[in-house]
Structures are given as C-alpha cells and as structure tokens.
Amino acid sequence: MPTIIDIAHKAKVSVMTVSRVLNNPEIVSDKTIQKIHRIMDELGYQPSQIARSLVKKETNTIGVILPDIKNTFFNNLFRYIEDYASLHNYNLLLCNTDEEPAKEMKYIKLFQSQRVDGILIVPTSETSVEYLQRSEIKFVLIDRRSQKLKNDFVVTDHYWGAYKATEYLIKLGHKNIAVLKGPGILFPDIERYKGFLKAMNLHKLPANENFVLNCEFDEAMACKSVTEMFSKKEKPTAVFAFNSLMMLGAIKSLKNLKKKIPRDVSLICFDEISGYEIFEPRVTCVVQPIEKLGDLAIKRLIEKIKNPKVSVKNIVLKPKLVEGDSCGKI
Numbered sequence: 453m454p455t456i457i458d459i460a461h462k463a464k465v466s467v468m469t470v471s472r473v474l475n476n477p478e479i480v481s482d483k484t485i486q487k488i489h490r491i492m493d494e495l496g497y498q499p500s501q502i503a504r505s506l507v508k509k510e511t512n513t514i515g516v517i518l519p520d521i522k523n524t525f526f527n528n529l530f531r532y533i534e535d536y537a538s539l540h541n542y543n544l545l546l547c548n549t550d551e552e553p554a555k556e557m558k559y560i561k562l563f564q565s566q567r568v569d570g571i572l573i574v575p576t577s578e579t580s581v582e583y584l585q586r587s588e589i590k591f592v593l594i595d596r597r598s599q600k601l602k603n604d605f606v607v608t609d610h611y612w613g614a615y616k617a618t619e620y621l622i623k624l625g626h627k628n629i630a631v632l633k634g635p636g637i638l639f640p641d642i643e644r645y646k647g648f649l650k651a652m653n654l655h656k657l658p659a660n661e662n663f664v665l666n667c668e669f670d671e672a673m674a675c676k677s678v679t680e681m682f683s684k685k686e687k688p689t690a691v692f693a694f695n696s697l698m699m700l701g702a703i704k705s706l707k708n709l710k711k712k713i714p715r716d717v718s719l720i721c722f723d724e725i726s727g728y729e730i731f732e733p734r735v736t737c738v739v740q741p742i743e744k745l746g747d748l749a750i751k752r753l754i755e756k757i758k759n760p761k762v763s764v765k766n767i768v769l770k771p772k773l774v775e776g777d778s779c780g781k782i
Contacts, residue, residue, distance in 0.1 A: 454495040463491050513543045514753065515563035517556060517573040520669070521548045524696055525723050525742065526574070529594065532746030533572060540754055542569070551638075551669075553577035564589060570753045576638070590756040594749045596639040597766075604756065606749040606767040610640045610722075613738040613771035614647030614694075617720050620736070620773060621690045622655050625782030626718060630663035630681060630688035632674050632698040641669075644694050644722060663688050667698045674701025682709055689782060690718040696725045699735065714780035724774075734776030741769050 456470045463470070465484065472480050473488045491497075514537060518526045530546060537544055545568065547559040556576050560583060563571055570590035575581050581598045584591045593605035621629055631648055634641040652659050665681065667674040674693065678701065681688070693699035699721040706717060713719055713733055721737040748767055755762055 454497045513568045515568040515571045519551045528742045532743045533750045536750045551576045556580045569757045592753045608740045610643035611647040614644035618648045618651035626690040628688045630691045632667045632693040634669045671697040671701040674698035675705045678702045678705035693721045696723045718779040735778045736776040
C-alpha cells in the first residue's frame with residue numbers, strides 16, 4: 453500500500469508538501485496540487501481519514517439522530533439534510549432512537565467518541581439536550597425545541613398549523629372533532645393540541661374529552677382507538693390526526709367500519725401521507741416545509757462548526773394547509 457513518502461518521492465517534492473496538499477491545500481499552488489493528485493491516482497493512494505482528522509481536528513462527519521425513521525416525515529427530512537451536507541463535503545451518520553431516551557443518550561455518546569464535528573437531533577429527552585449543552589459538541593435541534601434551555605433550533609410553527617386545520621373543519625360546520633395525538637410530552641404534540649384548543653375556544657366549542665385519543669403516534673394504536681370510538685353512541689363528524697401514521701390507522705379503521713370519507717366522517721392530518729397523490733379521496737393536510745427545515749438546520753450547524761462563537765439562532769417556519777377531498781360540509 454503506497455504512503456505519502458512514496459507520493460513525495462515520485463513527485464520529487466517533500467513529504468511536508470504532500471501533507472499540505474491533503475490537509476491545507478489553500479497554501480499550495482494549483483499546479484502542485486494537480487501533480488500530486490495525479491500521482492495519487494496512479495499509485496492508488498487513499499488518504500487516511502483518521503489521520504487527517506487528527507491533523508485538522510475535524511472529521512467532516514455529522515451525526516443525525518432521528519426518533520422514528522418509519523415516519524415519512526423523518527425519511528424526507530434526512531434526505532434533504534444529506535443533499536446539503538454532500539454539497540459541503542460532509543458525511544452523515546444516522547441513528548434511530550424509537551423515542552427512547554436511553555438509546556438517544558447512547559447515540560450521542562457514540563458520536564462524541566467518534567469525534568463527529570456536530571450533531572443534528574430531533575430530541576426525545578430534555579436530559580439529552582442538557583447533556584449536549586454541557587458538552588463541547590456543536591448541535592442544532594430540528595422539529596423540536598427545549599422547554600428550558602436556550603439553544604439553536606429549526607422548527608415548524610406546530611401551534612399555528614393545528615389552529616388553521618381545526619378552524620378549517622369548524623368553518624365546514626364541524627363541532628364534534630376527534631383528535632388523534634401523542635401522550636403530550638413532546639413539543640410538537642403539545643403545540644398542536646394547544647392550537648386545536650385555541651380554535652375550539654375561539655369558536656366557543658367544547659373539546660369533548662371522549663374524542664381526545666392518545667394514540668402514541670402509532671398506526672396500530674390509532675386504528676384500534678378509532679374503532680373503539682365509533683363503537684360508542686356518541687360519534688365525531690371529523691377526525692384530526694396529529695401525524696401521518698395515526699391518520700393511516702384511522703383510514704384503516706374507517707374502511708373496516710364501512711364508513712365513507714368524507715360522507716360519513718371528515719379527515720384532516722398534520723403532515724403529508726406517503727403516496728397521498730394517488731390516495732382516494734386525497735387527504736387534506738398541514739404540510740411542513742421539510743426541505744427548508746433540513747436545509748436551514750444543516751446550514752446552521754455548519755456555521756457553528758466553522759465559527760463556534762456565533763450567537764444562538766431560533767428559526768420558526770410556517771406550514772401550509774393543502775386542501776384535498778377528505779373534508780366535507782355538515
């Protein structure tokens with residue numbers, strides 16, 4: 453296996469010059485750089501990423517920690533992060549936490565040991581954010597923010613999106629609206645429920661506790677909960693799912709119950725459903741600007757890596773209500 457000594461010997465330059473081409477090419481002439489890269493190709497030389505990171509104190513690697521890669525939202529988010537990172541010569545390492553704080557902390561410490569340059573994280577636990585805050589790791593929160601600490605985040609305005617979705621149903625005449633939500637621990641869940649309640653209160657409508665279902669953001673649980681809800685005497689005229697997985701569960705349940713959408717019940721969802729273009733009827737949904745979320749988050753992290761003294765920046769993006777055919781008038 454060729455070494456930089458072999459490269460230097462064939463190029464008739466010093467070993468230091470070859471090292472500069474690998475680690476500080478900006479101080480070497482273009483002619484020398486081209487010559488050394490040509491010889492590297494001829495000899496099949498592959499520079500050691502570990503050695504280079506020790507010299508530069510950078511690994512050109514970013515860790516990405518997501519809570520649920522089954523969720524289409526997080527799949528798409530990672531894709532846009534990867535596109536921007538690749539343009540700036542950063543490699544990504546991806547971990548999935550399943551919303552488990554212990555796994556999240558394990559992956560943070562793993563990335564720390566791997567000396568990644570920074571971490572993008574959709575946090576499950578406040579403890580993880582506190583740990584990152586105490587460490588020297590550069591990090592940016594996506595989709596969620598800390599309720600206690602001041603740090604960089606890029607999020608959607610979940611409150612506003614849920615408010616607009618609920619208001620849309622109310623204007624169609626719906627008063628009995630069911631909500632499929634999570635346990636009320638995570639920032640998006642809390643904000644979406646607040647937005648729902650605000651719209652109901654402004655229109656002087658009660659939020660029926662029998663129609664507020666904790667489905668743990670899970671498709672199977674949503675299917676079961678919706679089936680149980682419609683087996684009772686009191687039934688909603690509309691269902692608002694706080695994510696696409698729970699909406700899929702609701703659709704399966706209503707299909708099994710032989711209920712027509714939107715004739716028997718209207719549906720609205722926060723986040724797009726995968727393949728919604730071909731789904732009949734098309735589901736009305738609150739669409740997050742996923743590409744912008746990913747781009748701004750990775751861009752911000754790279755800024756922090758390059759300049760650790762930049763001040764904290766918080767970015768809140770507005771979602772968009774996209775009308776389909778799943779909501780009808782009362």
